[in-house]
Amino acid sequence: MNDFIFYYSLAVSAISALYLIFDLVRFYLAKASTKWPSTEAIISEAALKSYGFWTKKKKPYIRYKYRINNKSYTSSTYSLYSDHLDKEEQDSFLSTYEKGKSITIKYWPLTPLISTIKTDTSKIFPIKIISIAVIALLFLSINYLAQNTDYIERYFTPEIYYYNKAVENYEKKNYTEAIKNIDKVLITQKNNADVYLFRAVLNDSLGNTKAAIDDLTQCINIAPDSIQYLFYRGNYYLKAKEYKKAIQDYDLYLKDTFDLDAVNNKKAALLLLSKDDSLTKKNSIQ
Numbered sequence: 001m002n003d004f005i006f007y008y009s010l011a012v013s014a015i016s017a018l019y020l021i022f023d024l025v026r027f028y029l030a031k032a033s034t035k036w037p038s039t040e041a042i043i044s045e046a047a048l049k050s051y052g053f054w055t056k057k058k059k060p061y062i063r064y065k066y067r068i069n070n071k072s073y074t075s076s077t078y079s080l081y082s083d084h085l086d087k088e089e090q091d092s093f094l095s096t097y098e099k100g101k102s103i104t105i106k107y108w109p110l111t112p113l114i115s116t117i118k119t120d121t122s123k124i125f126p127i128k129i130i131s132i133a134v135i136a137l138l139f140l141s142i143n144y145l146a147q148n149t150d151y152i153e154r155y156f157t158p159e160i161y162y163y164n165k166a167v168e169n170y171e172k173k174n175y176t177e178a179i180k181n182i183d184k185v186l187i188t189q190k191n192n193a194d195v196y197l198f199r200a201v202l203n204d205s206l207g208n209t210k211a212a213i214d215d216l217t218q219c220i221n222i223a224p225d226s227i228q229y230l231f232y233r234g235n236y237y238l239k240a241k242e243y244k245k246a247i248q249d250y251d252l253y254l255k256d257t258f259d260l261d262a263v264n265n266k267k268a269a270l271l272l273l274s275k276d277d278s279l280t281k282k283n284s285i286q
Contacts, residue, residue, distance in 0.1 A: 030081035041066035243273035
């Protein structure tokens with residue numbers, strides 16, 4: 001349900017913003033048209049067309065041609081702001097605007113292609129009420145989005161959203177959910193070693209040391225120069241009782257650095273390996 005509300009608010013905000021921009025441009029042109037220069041035009045086509053199944057009202061369809069500075073123009077604009085006609089206007093429209101008849105129009109000096117027949121702005125007020133309602137709807141939609149930024153983050157920067165969710169779940173010890181979050185991060189962050197490291201920690205928290213080792217192997221493949229991953233994997237090998245592999249990782253790690261923890265862990269691995277070998281020999285003799 002929240003997803004639906006998010007998408008709905010986002011769509012309404014975008015559509016409302018576009019409508020308001022378009023409406024403001026029309027409003028400006030309609031008000032300005034009363035002061036535009038006029039010229040004669042010849043009607044080439046005129047008709048009344050229905051604009052909805054639920055209403056008997058009709059709006060005008062008209063085409064006319066005119067010349068400005070020896071250049072021909074064709075327009076179909078009856079009114080820049082509202083083409084809706086009342087019953088009296090509908091009854092007189094076809095007789096007023098007959099094909100071939102000469103009429104006076106207004107045109108925009110900056111762009112003569114934009115012209116209009118009607119310059120009456122008396123219908124602007126009721127339409128402004130609609131615009132005010134749209135503004136209110138836009139405000140409410142933006143307000144909802146502002147209070148639900150996690151949805152914006154989720155759909156526009158999902159890797160950040162799901163990584164933060166993984167951290168939250170880790171802190172709550174919801175390790176299984178945290179891994180699901182990290183798996184979604186890895187859809188777009190397949191070459192991010194640190195994300196695999198985080199998943200290794202999560203897998204180890206669930207007792208899945210083998211999966212943690214696989215994640216550390218991914219880290220090493222992605223960032224072979226980051227020797228710290230060798231130390232981490234060695235620790236998981238030690239925990240998994242794979243002592244020889246642990247010693248190998250510690251040796252590779254200690255080639256380029258000195259780390260007392262790694263030295264001590266290697267000693268522990270050697271000791272445990274020695275005990276295992278002794279036990280194996282003892283069992284074989286028996």
